[in-house]
Each structure stands twice: as C-alpha cells, then as structure tokens.
Amino acid sequence: MKDYIKFLKENVSKYRNRIIAASVLSLVSMFFILLNPLITRVLIDSVLTSRNFSVLNKVIIFIFTFTIVNSIVHFIYSYSLNRIFLSLGLDIKKKIFKHIVKLDLLVTKKMSVGEINFRIFNDSDLLKQSFGQIMFGGLFNVILLIIIFIYMFTISSVMTIFVGVMNLIQVPIIIYFTKRIRAITYERKVVTEATLNRTIEVISSFHLLKGCNNEKSEIDKFDKNNEKVLDKQIKEANLNLLFTEISSVIMSCIGFGSIWIGGNFVINGIITMGELISFLLVANIINSPINSIVSVITGLQDALSSTKRISDVMKLENSIIQSNDCIKVMHKIVDEITIKDLNFSYDDGKEVLKDINLTVKKNTICSIIGRSGAGKTTLCLLIARFFDPSSGEILLDDVNIKDIDVDTYRKSVGIVLQNSFLFSGSIRENILLGKSDATEEEIIEAAKLANAHEFISELEDGYWTQIGSKGRNLSGGQLQRIALARIFLQRPQIVILDEPTSFIDSESEELIQESINKLKEYSTIFVISHKLSTVKGSNKIVVLNNGRIEESGTHLQLLEKEGEYSKLYRKILA
Known part of the structure; x- marks a missing residue:
C-alpha cells in the first residue's frame, strides 16, 4: 500500500490544480444530483397541490435552466477527468518505457517481451483507472452516499432503514459477482491474447506451415482456441446478465417496498406525496455509488499488484556503473583497441570468456570465429559496452572504455546483426537511424557505399518505399545493405558485424564484402562469422574455443600453425 501511495504522489502531483478543479466540479455535480429530488418535492407539495400556475411556469423555467447548467457542468467535469486520467496513463507509460x-x-x-508489454500498457492502465476509481469513484461516492442517507432520514427514518438494509443485502452479491466477472474477464483476455499471438505466428510463417503440410493441424488449433475464447465470453456474458437481473429484482423490491411503506405514511398524513416521490428518486440513485465503492474495494488489489510489478521494474538498475567525471566527448581518432586480461560470466556464475588478450589496430578487420557458444557475440557486445567485463579492461589507446560516458561511447560504435532489424517505415527513415540530421546527399552517398543505392532506386518509391515490420518486403541481402548504409552514414570508429553474410546469395555476399572493405577506411571492424570465405581476407583472425583465444593471426599464418582454424578450413575444402 505504501508503494501505491508513493507512486500516486510521484505521478499525480503535477496535476494538483486540475484535480482540485475537477473536485470542485464533482461537488457541484453532486449538488445537481440532489437538487432534482428537492425540486420535485417542491413542485408536488407547493405548486401542484395549490394549483398555482404562475409558480408552475417559474418552476418549469428553473428546471429547464437547471438541466442546461447541469449538462454543461457534467460535460466540463467529464472532460477534465478524461484529460487527467489519459495524461496520467501516458506519463506512467512514458516513465516505464524510458x-x-x-x-x-x-x-x-x-x-x-510479453512481460515488458504488460508493464507498459496493462499495469499503467490499471493504475490510471484505480486513481480515478479511488479519488472520484470512491471518495466522492462515499460523500454522496452519506448525504443521500441524511436527506432520506429527514423524510422518514423507517423508510431509510428499510432501504439501507436492502442495500446491505445487495453488497455481498455485488462483491461476489464483481470478483467473478473480473476473474473471468482476465481469463478471457489471457486466452484471447494467446490465440492472437498464435495466429500472428502462423500468418508470419505461411511458408513453413505449407512446407510441413500442417494447415489442417493449425486450423484445428485455431478452432479449439477460439472455442475457448467463446466459452469465456459466454461465461462472462452470463455472469453480467445474472448480476443485472438479480440487481434489478432487489431494486424492484426496494422500490415496491418503499412505495408500500411510504404510501401508508402518505395516507396517514405522516409524510406528503412530494416527500414520497422525492424519497423514491433519491433511493433510486443509491445503487450507482454503492456499485462504484464496491468496485474500488475489489479493484484495489489489482492496482496494488500492478504497483508492485511496476515498482519492481523501476527499481532495476544497470549493471554498467558510470562515474560522474567520465569523458563526455571523444575528440581523438582511436589508433588501437586493446583487450587486457578480460573475463566475463553471466549471473549464473559460469565463465563465458576467460583470459582474453587482444590488440586490434585502427582501420583493420578483425574476424572472430569459433563454434556455437564459444563466446564470439558476448565478446563483441562487451566491446560495444552493452555490459561490462567481470574483470579485465578494454582500452581505446590508453583510455578504459569505463571512463567514457556510455552514450558518448556508443555513438562511436556501429552494429549490424545477423538478422538486420528494420523498423516499419520507409527505407530513408531506417537509414537515418545512423544520423538523424543527415542531408539527402549524405543518405544517397551512404547507400552507394553500401551497394544499396542501385536496388533502392529501382523501387517504385525509391528511398520512400515502405518496407514493413522487420523489412519483410526485402531480401536478406537487401536488408544487410540497408543496415550497412546506416553504418556508413554514422561513420563510427568501431563497427561490429555479426554474421553479415549468412543466409544470403553469393552475389549479395560479394557486394556486402565489398562494402565491408570500403568501411575499413573509416572504422575498425570486428566480424563474427562461421563462413571462412568472409574472414580469410581479414587483417586478423581470432579463433575462440570454450571462451578462450585458441589462436590468432592472418589466414596464411593460421594455416601454417595447423591448428583449429586450419582444421576448419580444410574441412570446408573437403
């Protein structure tokens, strides 16, 4: 509960003035809710019974004016609440995402990915809704309920006790159905999300589905999953329907009971007809605030759970620790990258890299090869400073990269992954990720250097061609060349290429290899590859085995050593 209150204070304080204004409007709206039964009471007892037509006209004009003012106040109140809640929800989303x-x-x-999405979208929405429920759905409805019962008590204590007891009977019913409906709604969402995810997977891999002749199996799964969704939807609808009908019966009992008791009081002259009608109108209002208050109570547990999940995420800290006096600007061109006595292990304690010592000169290509799990990608991610080594250091000349501001350092590093990721949007927008303020001439020049300009120009919309999520409208080679165009635009001092020529045709491989050689003029390049055709022209080849450097040198030097590289090379030739 402390985390919940703290979280609300941190995020709601900026809306203090808007909340105060909305609170005032809420009180005004509450006044209008109670004014209607009072006007009705006066209309019946003081106007209709005395047959005073002149007063009747005035009362009707007042009611008409009151209705217009009430609508305006309610519109402003609802608009203000929507602005506050939607803005609050957006603030929480932005805070978590950042x-x-x-x-x-x-x-x-x-x-x-599912957990992250749930925190950003689901949990933030639950917190937004809980604030509205507690502040305006809970607190103000409690006040409204108290005022309603005080007013009813001034008319008849007996009738008020009757209405109170009947509503108390309704409270456990509301709690039961609210919990059951909330639970079944959650189950429906889970089943629906699972069905949706599976459908997306199937649609995204039609070639695999048809290649395995598995259409019937997937159709059956789709039918079964949707039957589960339908089952939950029917249960949810039935619960809502049953709850509505039970509530309707109880409200009818309250209404008929009040008429019977009140009718006797009117006949015996204990209350007036206007008081009876006014009481019935007010009694009819009670159900709404009671439902709202119960909803707050039952929904608070969900809000507390969401707060804990979000708080757990917000408490996560980077493993990379940065000093306040770190280098903010890199002026010097790096002549040499040195890795000294580097060791690294993940949280499980198992060493992935051991005693790594390596020196790479500027404007050279260093290829890192080895079996799967040897630590190739981990080493390159350490060079990019996606995380820090457990021990040892990585130096740019004589400067430890830990002494450089993380953002500053990463601006000097470019990465192209095995499956180059492109965002939905145009080719131009994706290339601009390398340098957001680049000119058209710079974009085209970068694409030419990456051997991408020719195929881009042949597309109907050229650089403005929409490529779809993950670049699904392009071939693997085209994706890699657009990714390389980003790097040429960025002009980083260090480039990391993870399997740049895997799963592409020989023509694309030649074009990419040509681009890599051009890139060497600007950058020091680390290449991870299983393809010896890609690495044999490198200035240095490093062979990793079980997290250690087994051997290093040029292609010819390693062949002469008759070591692991030589075995791999001869195996491929054979």
Whole structure:
C-alpha cells in the first residue's frame, strides 16, 4: 500500500490544480444530483397541490435552466477527468518505457517481451483507472452516499432503514459477482491474447506451415482456441446478465417496498406525496455509488499488484556503473583497441570468456570465429559496452572504455546483426537511424557505399518505399545493405558485424564484402562469422574455443600453425 501511495504522489502531483478543479466540479455535480429530488418535492407539495400556475411556469423555467447548467457542468467535469486520467496513463507509460530502454542487456534479458508489454500498457492502465476509481469513484461516492442517507432520514427514518438494509443485502452479491466477472474477464483476455499471438505466428510463417503440410493441424488449433475464447465470453456474458437481473429484482423490491411503506405514511398524513416521490428518486440513485465503492474495494488489489510489478521494474538498475567525471566527448581518432586480461560470466556464475588478450589496430578487420557458444557475440557486445567485463579492461589507446560516458561511447560504435532489424517505415527513415540530421546527399552517398543505392532506386518509391515490420518486403541481402548504409552514414570508429553474410546469395555476399572493405577506411571492424570465405581476407583472425583465444593471426599464418582454424578450413575444402 505504501508503494501505491508513493507512486500516486510521484505521478499525480503535477496535476494538483486540475484535480482540485475537477473536485470542485464533482461537488457541484453532486449538488445537481440532489437538487432534482428537492425540486420535485417542491413542485408536488407547493405548486401542484395549490394549483398555482404562475409558480408552475417559474418552476418549469428553473428546471429547464437547471438541466442546461447541469449538462454543461457534467460535460466540463467529464472532460477534465478524461484529460487527467489519459495524461496520467501516458506519463506512467512514458516513465516505464524510458526506464526500460535505458537498462542494459544483462537486465532486460531477464524479462520477456510479453512481460515488458504488460508493464507498459496493462499495469499503467490499471493504475490510471484505480486513481480515478479511488479519488472520484470512491471518495466522492462515499460523500454522496452519506448525504443521500441524511436527506432520506429527514423524510422518514423507517423508510431509510428499510432501504439501507436492502442495500446491505445487495453488497455481498455485488462483491461476489464483481470478483467473478473480473476473474473471468482476465481469463478471457489471457486466452484471447494467446490465440492472437498464435495466429500472428502462423500468418508470419505461411511458408513453413505449407512446407510441413500442417494447415489442417493449425486450423484445428485455431478452432479449439477460439472455442475457448467463446466459452469465456459466454461465461462472462452470463455472469453480467445474472448480476443485472438479480440487481434489478432487489431494486424492484426496494422500490415496491418503499412505495408500500411510504404510501401508508402518505395516507396517514405522516409524510406528503412530494416527500414520497422525492424519497423514491433519491433511493433510486443509491445503487450507482454503492456499485462504484464496491468496485474500488475489489479493484484495489489489482492496482496494488500492478504497483508492485511496476515498482519492481523501476527499481532495476544497470549493471554498467558510470562515474560522474567520465569523458563526455571523444575528440581523438582511436589508433588501437586493446583487450587486457578480460573475463566475463553471466549471473549464473559460469565463465563465458576467460583470459582474453587482444590488440586490434585502427582501420583493420578483425574476424572472430569459433563454434556455437564459444563466446564470439558476448565478446563483441562487451566491446560495444552493452555490459561490462567481470574483470579485465578494454582500452581505446590508453583510455578504459569505463571512463567514457556510455552514450558518448556508443555513438562511436556501429552494429549490424545477423538478422538486420528494420523498423516499419520507409527505407530513408531506417537509414537515418545512423544520423538523424543527415542531408539527402549524405543518405544517397551512404547507400552507394553500401551497394544499396542501385536496388533502392529501382523501387517504385525509391528511398520512400515502405518496407514493413522487420523489412519483410526485402531480401536478406537487401536488408544487410540497408543496415550497412546506416553504418556508413554514422561513420563510427568501431563497427561490429555479426554474421553479415549468412543466409544470403553469393552475389549479395560479394557486394556486402565489398562494402565491408570500403568501411575499413573509416572504422575498425570486428566480424563474427562461421563462413571462412568472409574472414580469410581479414587483417586478423581470432579463433575462440570454450571462451578462450585458441589462436590468432592472418589466414596464411593460421594455416601454417595447423591448428583449429586450419582444421576448419580444410574441412570446408573437403
């Protein structure tokens, strides 16, 4: 509960003035709710019974004016609440997203994409709704309920006790159905989300589905999943229907009971007809605030759970520790990258890299090869400072990269992954990720250097061609060349290429290899590859085995050593 209150204070304080204004409007709206039964009471007892037509006209004009003013107040009140809640929800989403994006890979890899999405969208919406329910749906409805019962008590204590007892009977029913409906709604959402995810997977891999002749199996799964969704939807609808009908019966009992008791009081002259009608109108209002208050009570547990989940994410800290006096600007061109006595292990304690010592000169290509799990990608991610080594250091000339501001350092590093990721949007927008303020001439020049300009120009919309999520409208080679165009635009001092020529045709491989050789003029390049055709022209080849450097040298030097590289090379030739 403390975390929940603290979280609300941190995020709601900026809306203090708007909340005060909305609170005032809420009180005004509450006054209008109670004014209607009072006007009705006066209309019946003082106007209709005395047959005073002149007063009747005045009362009707007042009611008409009151209705217009009430509508205006209610519109402003609802508009204000929507602005506050929607803005608050957006603030929470932005806060969570900003924090998660700033976390390093060692931290974020512990969370699934589904978990992150749930925190950003589901949990933030629950907190937004809970604030509205507690502040305006709970607190103000409690005040309204108290005022209603005080007013009813001034008319008849007996009738008020009757209405109170009947509503108390309704409270456990509301609690029961609210919990059951909330639970079944959650189950429906889970089943629906699972069905949706599976459908997306199937649609995204039609070629695999048809290649395995598995259409019937997937159709059956789709039918079964949707039957589960339908089952939950029917249960949810039935619960809502049953709850509505039971509430309707209880409200009818309250209404008929009040008429019977009140009718006797009117006949015996204890209350007037206007008081009876006014009482019935007010009694009819009670159900809404009671439902709202119960909803707050039952929904608070969900809000507390969401707060804990969000707080757990917000408490996550980067494993990369940065000093306040770190280098903010890199002026010097790096002549040499040195890795000294580097060791690294993940949280499980198992060493992935051991005693790594390596020196790479500027404007050279260093290829890192080895079996799967040898530590190739981990080493390159350490060079990019996605996380820090457990011990040892990585030096740019004589400067430890830990002494350089993380953002500053990463601006000097460019990465192209095995499956180059492109965002939905145009080719131009994706290339601009390398340098957001680049000119058209710079974009085209970068694409030419990456051997991408020719195929881009042949597309109907050229650089403005929409490529779809993950670049699904392009071939693997085209994707890699657009990714390389980003790097040429960025002009980083260090470039990391993870399997740049895997799963592409020989023509694309030649074009990419040509681009890599051009890139060497600007950058020091680390290449991870299983393809010896890609690495044999490198200035230095490093062979990793079980997290250690087994051997290093040029292609010819390693062949002469008759070591692991030589075995791999001869195996491929054979």
